[in-house]
Amino acid sequence: MKKGKQIYEGKAKILYETDAPDLLIQYFKDDATAFNAQKKGTIQEKGIFNNSISSRIFEYLESQGIRTHYEKKLNDREMLVKRVEIVPIEVIIRNVAAGSLCKLLALAEGLKLKTPILDFCYKKDELGDPLVSEYHVLALGWATAQEIATIKDYTFKVNDLMKKFFLAINLDLIDFKLEFGRYKGQIILADEISPDTCRLWEVGTGKKLDKDRFRKDLGDVEEAYKEVFSRVTK
Ligand code: TMP
Numbered sequence: 492m493k494k495g496k497q498i499y500e501g502k503a504k505i506l507y508e509t510d511a512p513d514l515l516i517q518y519f520k521d522d523a524t525a526f527n528a529q530k531k532g533t534i535q536e537k538g539i540f541n542n543s544i545s546s547r548i549f550e551y552l553e554s555q556g557i558r559t560h561y562e563k564k565l566n567d568r569e570m571l572v573k574r575v576e577i578v579p580i581e582v583i584i585r586n587v588a589a590g591s592l593c594k595l596l597a598l599a600e601g602l603k604l605k606t607p608i609l610d611f612c613y614k615k616d617e618l619g620d621p622l623v624s625e626y627h628v629l630a631l632g633w634a635t636a637q638e639i640a641t642i643k644d645y646t647f648k649v650n651d652l653m654k655k656f657f658l659a660i661n662l663d664l665i666d667f668k669l670e671f672g673r674y675k676g677q678i679i680l681a682d683e684i685s686p687d688t689c690r691l692w693e694v695g696t697g698k699k700l701d702k703d704r705f706r707k708d709l710g711d712v713e714e715a716y717k718e719v720f721s722r723v724t725k
């Protein structure tokens with residue numbers, strides 16, 4: 492697969508065209524940002540770990556009937572993906588209270604939620620990706636009612652599958668963020684699934700093995716990504 496011109500650079504990834512019009516190369520960087528890029532840093536080899544972790548999880552989800560943009564892992568830092576039109580929404584699922592939910596409602600971190608919470612955030616860096624409701628998504632034309640229904644259905648299915656997947660390697664899935672895209676008229680799962688986009692706590696110890704180590708300066712940041720990588724790819 493020939494690498495063509497760069498078409499997009501985000502905070503953690505770069506997208507390149509290929510010689511196939513429907514396929515892109517997704518390159519994973521070591522750059523890390525938090526709090527809407529107010530905090531910036533580098534996590535050594537994060538790109539390598541996240542490419543492998545995401546690849547493995549997309550393969551698992553595909554095997555369970557979830558359609559994703561993933562085609563194959565190309566090398567250490569690159570995967571081949573379908574070219575989608577990204578729906579400008581970040582879909583967050585929470586099983587346990589952490590992060591912005593604790594801040595919003597003054598909840599204790601670790602509070603187990605009776606049912607999962609699904610949040611929509613509008614993908615707009617200038618606005619800090621604000622929390623919105625399904626009505627905003629529909630009213631502003633970011634997705635149709637049918638697309639929203641598909642996205643919600645996929646997200647709850649992915650939550651059930653990923654909870655099981657991580658529990659099998661002794662990790663509790665606290666929350667995570669998904670992005671979806673349109674491909675040939677269908678909604679499919681896109682972006683990445685990694686310790687950048689999930690909160691993962693070790694069963695028993697509660698040790699945080701995700702980007703919160705970077706966000707909160709908890710130390711052992713690289714080690715946390717490496718630990719998740721070795722458990723996921725074992
Ligand atoms: P939050 O508690 O900060 O809203 O984050 C919820 C989940 O979403 C957490 O697992 C981290 C992930 N996330 C992203 O992947 N990208 C983002 O820009 C933010 C704010 C959160």
Ligand code: ASP
Pocket residue numbers: 502524525526527528529687702706
């Ligand atoms: N990736 C987001 C940013 O830089 C936030 C986060 O993951 O905490 O802004």
